[in-house]
Structures are given as structure tokens and as C-alpha cells.
Amino acid sequence: MSLMANLYVGTSGLMTSQNALNTTAHNMANLDTEGYTRQQVSQGTRAYQTLEKKNEAIAWKQIGTGVNYNNCKQVRSEFLDTSYRQESGRLAFYDVSIKGLEEIEDQLQEMNGSEFAESLNNLWVSVQELAKDPCSAVTQSSFVTRANEFLTRAKSVYDGLVSYQENLDSTVKDMCNEINKIGDRIKVLNNEIVNIESGREEKANDLRDERNLLLDKLGEYGKIEYQEDVFGNVAVLFEGSSFVTTDHVNHLAIDTKWGSPVGYATPYWEYAAKTVDNRDGTKSVVSIDGAHIFDLTQNISTSTNTDIGKLRAVLLARGDHNATYHDISEDTEYYNTHVAQSVIMNVEAEFDQMVNNIMTVINDIMENAESNPSFIDGSVGEAKEFTLFSCANEEDKLIYDISEDKPAGTVLTGFTIKNTQINPKLIQEPTLFTFRTVDGNEDNDTITKLKEAFTKEAYCLNPNVTTRNSFITYYNSLVSQVANSGDVYNSIKEAQEQTVSAVSSAREQIVGVSSDEELEFMIMFQNAYNASSRYINVVSEMLEHLVSTLGS
Structure with a gap:
């Protein structure tokens, strides 16, 4: 994979982490909203790039192309709702x-x-x-x-x-x-x-x-x-x-x-x-x-x-x-x-x-x-x-x-x-x-x-x-x-x-928003955002070094 392509890998991390931060902030803002259900970001990998296939090998030689923001889902229990x-x-x-x-x-x-x-x-x-x-x-x-x-x-x-x-x-x-x-x-x-x-x-x-x-x-x-x-x-x-x-x-x-x-x-x-x-x-x-x-x-x-x-x-x-x-x-x-x-x-x-x-x-x-x-x-x-x-x-x-x-x-x-x-x-x-x-x-x-x-x-x-x-x-x-x-x-x-109190408590544990938990997610996604940013900086510096070296 080229260095230019690696910039897109870092960009996918930035975008996904930003969406996750937005979702966490939305959860925190609706902490006391009646009927609000905690939202959770679902992430996945983008399609891998295959470099080499060998049948005798345990796995093919592949390179990751970044992370995908799949969806933002609600966390609910149908059984508890009923x-x-x-x-x-x-x-x-x-x-x-x-x-x-x-x-x-x-x-x-x-x-x-x-x-x-x-x-x-x-x-x-x-x-x-x-x-x-x-x-x-x-x-x-x-x-x-x-x-x-x-x-x-x-x-x-x-x-x-x-x-x-x-x-x-x-x-x-x-x-x-x-x-x-x-x-x-x-x-x-x-x-x-x-x-x-x-x-x-x-x-x-x-x-x-x-x-x-x-x-x-x-x-x-x-x-x-x-x-x-x-x-x-x-x-x-x-x-x-x-x-x-x-x-x-x-x-x-x-x-x-x-x-x-x-x-x-x-x-x-x-x-x-x-x-x-x-x-x-x-x-x-x-x-x-x-x-x-x-x-x-x-x-x-x-x-x-x-x-x-x-x-x-x-x-x-x-x-x-x-x-x-x-x-x-x-x-x-x-x-x-x-x-x-x-x-x-x-x-x-x-x-x-x-x-x-x-x-x-x-x-x-x-x-x-x-x-x-x-x-x-x-x-x-x-x-x-x-x-x-x-x-x-x-x-x-x-x-x-x-x-x-x-x-x-x-x-x-x-x-x-x-x-x-x-x-x-x-x-x-x-x-x-x-x-x-x-x-x-x-x-x-x-x-x-x-x-x-x-x-x-x-x-x-x-x-x-x-x-x-x-x-x-x-x-x-x-x-x-x-x-x-x-x-x-x-x-x-x-x-x-x-009975209602027990069912409500069990349901609230699933759908309710915990400020402590959301703060943990916020720190995690913030660190992920920073890591993607630093990754892009490293790739950018490498590109700059190569261009400067070849140019001289």
C-alpha cells in the first residue's frame, strides 16, 4: 500500500472517532431525558487489500485499509420492553x-x-x-x-x-x-x-x-x-x-x-x-x-x-x-x-x-x-x-x-x-x-x-x-x-x-445512560482520534521526507 493510501486509513480513523465522540456527547446531553435510549456506535473494518495468496500458508498476506462507521444503534431489550x-x-x-x-x-x-x-x-x-x-x-x-x-x-x-x-x-x-x-x-x-x-x-x-x-x-x-x-x-x-x-x-x-x-x-x-x-x-x-x-x-x-x-x-x-x-x-x-x-x-x-x-x-x-x-x-x-x-x-x-x-x-x-x-x-x-x-x-x-x-x-x-x-x-x-x-x-x-420496579430497573440498566461509562467512552474515542491524527502526521512526514530526498 502506498503512503498516499495510508492517509485515507488515518482519515477513516478520524471520521469514525469523531462520529463516536458525537454519539457519546449526545448520550451525555440526554442523560435526564424521559424515554431516551443509550446509543452505541458500531465499528467495522474496511475491505482488506490482498497482496499475496499462498495455499500452503495459514493466511493470505493482506493489508488493512481502515475502519468503517457501520451504524449508531439503540441498546434495548425487546423482552424487557414487553x-x-x-x-x-x-x-x-x-x-x-x-x-x-x-x-x-x-x-x-x-x-x-x-x-x-x-x-x-x-x-x-x-x-x-x-x-x-x-x-x-x-x-x-x-x-x-x-x-x-x-x-x-x-x-x-x-x-x-x-x-x-x-x-x-x-x-x-x-x-x-x-x-x-x-x-x-x-x-x-x-x-x-x-x-x-x-x-x-x-x-x-x-x-x-x-x-x-x-x-x-x-x-x-x-x-x-x-x-x-x-x-x-x-x-x-x-x-x-x-x-x-x-x-x-x-x-x-x-x-x-x-x-x-x-x-x-x-x-x-x-x-x-x-x-x-x-x-x-x-x-x-x-x-x-x-x-x-x-x-x-x-x-x-x-x-x-x-x-x-x-x-x-x-x-x-x-x-x-x-x-x-x-x-x-x-x-x-x-x-x-x-x-x-x-x-x-x-x-x-x-x-x-x-x-x-x-x-x-x-x-x-x-x-x-x-x-x-x-x-x-x-x-x-x-x-x-x-x-x-x-x-x-x-x-x-x-x-x-x-x-x-x-x-x-x-x-x-x-x-x-x-x-x-x-x-x-x-x-x-x-x-x-x-x-x-x-x-x-x-x-x-x-x-x-x-x-x-x-x-x-x-x-x-x-x-x-x-x-x-x-x-x-x-x-x-x-x-x-x-x-x-x-x-x-x-x-x-x-x-x-x-414487579414493575424490578423490570424497570433491569431495563434501565440496558437503555439508561451512565455518565461514568460515557466519560470512559469519551476518553477512549478521544485517544483514538489523537492516535489517528498522529498516524496521519507520521505518514505526512514520511511523504515530505521522500519528496525532499528525491527532489535533492
């Missing part, structure tokens, strides 16, 4: 679930600084005081007052649960919009990455970092699967359905008409909904059957990966309607499929069932009491007017169930928290129900039945619980159930946090 996105999605699911249980605990335990349990206990105390002196105007007034206080606070608790449902519902649309934005951005990045890398001269590493960060965020919303093709496009599946493809994004849409009886937001795949064309060129959705993103009737299980993503967690926690005791008593299978897995609907139904049982039993006892004013007046048909609880509006007592799981036109009747009030006549005149029989004696039989009603253990929280409670213990059992569920979910969350 694990992190799945486990972080599972952590997000339990995080949302725990927050829902904590909110429910707040609603059940505190209302304007006073526990609901206090109002229930006060009602029981008023019954006991009434038993001591049934005909006293004081004890009668106290009984009506405490009943009114009990119902008022029950409504407040129930309204608080409904309000939280509505808050969760408002987040569903925001989540779907964010998911759509992520999908749109991934598609844009796919195109930019393909355009840059199609020439096979460089890697769009910074764009790949942004895309990987978006996949991390998308994994928190739901279960994702993805695959990169040979051109650099990433195709993404969200909850098992195609989301991002090479040429388009299948958007999520929100329905408030077909998926929920009370108009709660139901996410669905826009492309899969049944639509009709309007005269103005737009389309109207007529059905979202088959377009649902989630099957919320599935059991929550880690083995089937149905506990991944905060969007699913929000939908499960919120439910699709405001539950009442009908959701428990009508159909056990319906309860297990549509109510049990929603923490809010489950508590709403159990809470409403407790209040319904108390109101119904008290009304039945008073309606059939000998001291009922209607019996005393002889107008038996009017007896119900003098029960303690009544419907605010008789039409409200008829609840038309429009869910798909029950026959059309099914009518549910009975007292619920929302449609009940204290009998207005007793509010105006608490002593109207005198608890005195026709012959003027105290109606001790009715009082005894009222006391027994509060202590009789005949009520289960739901069809899956066999332990029976009285009115006095029912509410404590309900609160304990929520607390126990919170402890279970919290244990799962803590274990999941450790």
Missing part, C-alpha cells in the same frame, strides 16, 4: 381500583364530618326509647325525626356514590381521546422513521425513542401487542383488535346511547359500529353490537390478562348504571355478571338493599299494626297512608328496566333510596301514629316487632355471601367488605409495584 408495558398496565389497573375503593370508604364513613353509621344507630336507639314509652309524644317525634335523618343521610351517601360514578364517567372520554392521540402520533412516527431509514444510511433513534415512550404510555391504558416490520413500521393491537397499521389508525369512539341505560360513556371501535348514511353526507351510529372494546362480563384474572389497563379499571369501577337492590334480588347470574365486578355498583346495590329492607319491614309492621290510624278510623284501604315511608311520586316507584339481559318491559317496583321520603303527614304531625290501640292500650306488640326487626339476622350482603346480618350489623359488614377488598387490592398493588 414485560414492562404489560406489568405497568396491570399496576395501573389496580391503582385505579384501589382509588375507587378508597373513595367508597370515604363516602360510607364520612358525610359532612358525621358517619352514616351514627344515623342508623340513632334510629335503633329511637326504637328502643319508643319501646319504653310508646305513647309519649317525645319518643314518637324522636322516632320520626331519626327516621328522617337516617333517610336523608342515606340519600347523601348514595348521591355521593353516583357523583363519583359521574366523575369516573367524565374521565372515560379523556382517556379515549388520549389513546387516539397516541395512535395518531405513532403512525406519524412510523412514516418519519421509514423515510429516514429507507436509505439504510442512518437510524432514526430519537424518533424511535419517542415511539417507544408512546408505547409505554399506551400500555398503561390497556393490553397491547405490537410488531415491527422490516421497514421500521410498528403495528399495534389494543385489547386484541387492530389499532395502528401501516396506513391508518382505528380510532376509539364514545357512545352514550346504546351501551348504558343512564347514558354513561361506552368506548367502542369506530370502524366496527353499524351506521346509516344521512342526507348531509354524515353517518349516524345505529348499533355498537360487536364493536365493544372490552367484554366487562369476564372475570378479572391475571392468568387471562383481564386485569390490565386503567381504562378497563375505570369502566369496571364505574359500571353502566346506578345500581339498586333490584340488581341483587332479581337474578343471581345477572348480579355476578354485571354488578359484582363493579365496586361502586356493588356497594350501591348492597347499600340500597339495606335501606330498602329497613324501610319495607318498618312499613309492613306499621301498616298491619292495631294502632294504625286507618284501622282505628275503619278505613282499612287507607292504611298505607300512615306508614313511615312513602314514595315521593308514585310513578317513581315503577322502574322500567331496559337492560338487554332482562325481558323487554320488565317493571321493577319497591322502595329505593332515591324514590322514598318520610310520610309528609308524619312530618307535619309526628304523633299522628299514636301507637295506641282502639281500646286505648299501648301497642306493645307493634313495638316488640320493631325491636325484633332490628336484631333479626336475616339479611345477606349479596348472593355470594352466606353470612346473615341484622339491621344493626349489616352496615358494618358492608364497610368491612369494602375494607377487605381494599386490603386485597392493595396487597396485589404492592406486589405489582415491586
Whole structure:
């Protein structure tokens, strides 16, 4: 090889070392950048120049022609990326679930600084005081007052649960919009990455970092699967359905008409909904059957990966309607499929069932009491007017169930928290129900039945619980159930946090930038640059010597 050719060998070393220094500086500059992946220079030898070939020799006589800058690659682990996105999605699911249980605990335990349990206990105390002196105007007034206080606070608790449902519902649309934005951005990045890398001269590493960060965020919303093709496009599946493809994004849409009886937001795949064309060129959705993103009737299980993503967690926690005791008593299978897995609907139904049982039993006892004013007046048909609880509006007592799981036109009747009030006549005149029989004696039989009603253990929280409670213990059992569920979910969350932390740490060891390590590389490449420079100087001096010698 000529001395002139050796100059190119030195030049290749300069260029490669300079590129390596630039890459190291880029790593150092992005030391704290979220989602940044450490970049690494890949070097290789240029083609050797063969001077002599001898078959009997161990190797041919060859001369190196320099070093090549092959590419600048990202250092990532596909296995750890997949694990992190799945486990972080599972952590997000339990995080949302725990927050829902904590909110429910707040609603059940505190209302304007006073526990609901206090109002229930006060009602029981008023019954006991009434038993001591049934005909006293004081004890009668106290009984009506405490009943009114009990119902008022029950409504407040129930309204608080409904309000939280509505808050969760408002987040569903925001989540779907964010998911759509992520999908749109991934598609844009796919195109930019393909355009840059199609020439096979460089890697769009910074764009790949942004895309990987978006996949991390998308994994928190739901279960994702993805695959990169040979051109650099990433195709993404969200909850098992195609989301991002090479040429388009299948958007999520929100329905408030077909998926929920009370108009709660139901996410669905826009492309899969049944639509009709309007005269103005737009389309109207007529059905979202088959377009649902989630099957919320599935059991929550880690083995089937149905506990991944905060969007699913929000939908499960919120439910699709405001539950009442009908959701428990009508159909056990319906309860297990549509109510049990929603923490809010489950508590709403159990809470409403407790209040319904108390109101119904008290009304039945008073309606059939000998001291009922209607019996005393002889107008038996009017007896119900003098029960303690009544419907605010008789039409409200008829609840038309429009869910798909029950026959059309099914009518549910009975007292619920929302449609009940204290009998207005007793509010105006608490002593109207005198608890005195026709012959003027105290109606001790009715009082005894009222006391027994509060202590009789005949009520289960739901069809899956066999332990029976009285009115006095029912509410404590309900609160304990929520607390126990919170402890279970919290244990799962803590274990999941450790899993995510371990996977994240292992991934960070690979993709993260170490300032000490990069400084070592910088010194190494700087020395390599200096060595190439000195090599060129030596070759230059040799050429100068030869020219000077031959010239003289």
C-alpha cells in the first residue's frame, strides 16, 4: 500500500472517532431525558487489500485499509420492553381500583364530618326509647325525626356514590381521546422513521425513542401487542383488535346511547359500529353490537390478562348504571355478571338493599299494626297512608328496566333510596301514629316487632355471601367488605409495584445512560482520534521526507 493510501486509513480513523465522540456527547446531553435510549456506535473494518495468496500458508498476506462507521444503534431489550408495558398496565389497573375503593370508604364513613353509621344507630336507639314509652309524644317525634335523618343521610351517601360514578364517567372520554392521540402520533412516527431509514444510511433513534415512550404510555391504558416490520413500521393491537397499521389508525369512539341505560360513556371501535348514511353526507351510529372494546362480563384474572389497563379499571369501577337492590334480588347470574365486578355498583346495590329492607319491614309492621290510624278510623284501604315511608311520586316507584339481559318491559317496583321520603303527614304531625290501640292500650306488640326487626339476622350482603346480618350489623359488614377488598387490592398493588420496579430497573440498566461509562467512552474515542491524527502526521512526514530526498 502506498503512503498516499495510508492517509485515507488515518482519515477513516478520524471520521469514525469523531462520529463516536458525537454519539457519546449526545448520550451525555440526554442523560435526564424521559424515554431516551443509550446509543452505541458500531465499528467495522474496511475491505482488506490482498497482496499475496499462498495455499500452503495459514493466511493470505493482506493489508488493512481502515475502519468503517457501520451504524449508531439503540441498546434495548425487546423482552424487557414487553414485560414492562404489560406489568405497568396491570399496576395501573389496580391503582385505579384501589382509588375507587378508597373513595367508597370515604363516602360510607364520612358525610359532612358525621358517619352514616351514627344515623342508623340513632334510629335503633329511637326504637328502643319508643319501646319504653310508646305513647309519649317525645319518643314518637324522636322516632320520626331519626327516621328522617337516617333517610336523608342515606340519600347523601348514595348521591355521593353516583357523583363519583359521574366523575369516573367524565374521565372515560379523556382517556379515549388520549389513546387516539397516541395512535395518531405513532403512525406519524412510523412514516418519519421509514423515510429516514429507507436509505439504510442512518437510524432514526430519537424518533424511535419517542415511539417507544408512546408505547409505554399506551400500555398503561390497556393490553397491547405490537410488531415491527422490516421497514421500521410498528403495528399495534389494543385489547386484541387492530389499532395502528401501516396506513391508518382505528380510532376509539364514545357512545352514550346504546351501551348504558343512564347514558354513561361506552368506548367502542369506530370502524366496527353499524351506521346509516344521512342526507348531509354524515353517518349516524345505529348499533355498537360487536364493536365493544372490552367484554366487562369476564372475570378479572391475571392468568387471562383481564386485569390490565386503567381504562378497563375505570369502566369496571364505574359500571353502566346506578345500581339498586333490584340488581341483587332479581337474578343471581345477572348480579355476578354485571354488578359484582363493579365496586361502586356493588356497594350501591348492597347499600340500597339495606335501606330498602329497613324501610319495607318498618312499613309492613306499621301498616298491619292495631294502632294504625286507618284501622282505628275503619278505613282499612287507607292504611298505607300512615306508614313511615312513602314514595315521593308514585310513578317513581315503577322502574322500567331496559337492560338487554332482562325481558323487554320488565317493571321493577319497591322502595329505593332515591324514590322514598318520610310520610309528609308524619312530618307535619309526628304523633299522628299514636301507637295506641282502639281500646286505648299501648301497642306493645307493634313495638316488640320493631325491636325484633332490628336484631333479626336475616339479611345477606349479596348472593355470594352466606353470612346473615341484622339491621344493626349489616352496615358494618358492608364497610368491612369494602375494607377487605381494599386490603386485597392493595396487597396485589404492592406486589405489582415491586414487579414493575424490578423490570424497570433491569431495563434501565440496558437503555439508561451512565455518565461514568460515557466519560470512559469519551476518553477512549478521544485517544483514538489523537492516535489517528498522529498516524496521519507520521505518514505526512514520511511523504515530505521522500519528496525532499528525491527532489535533492
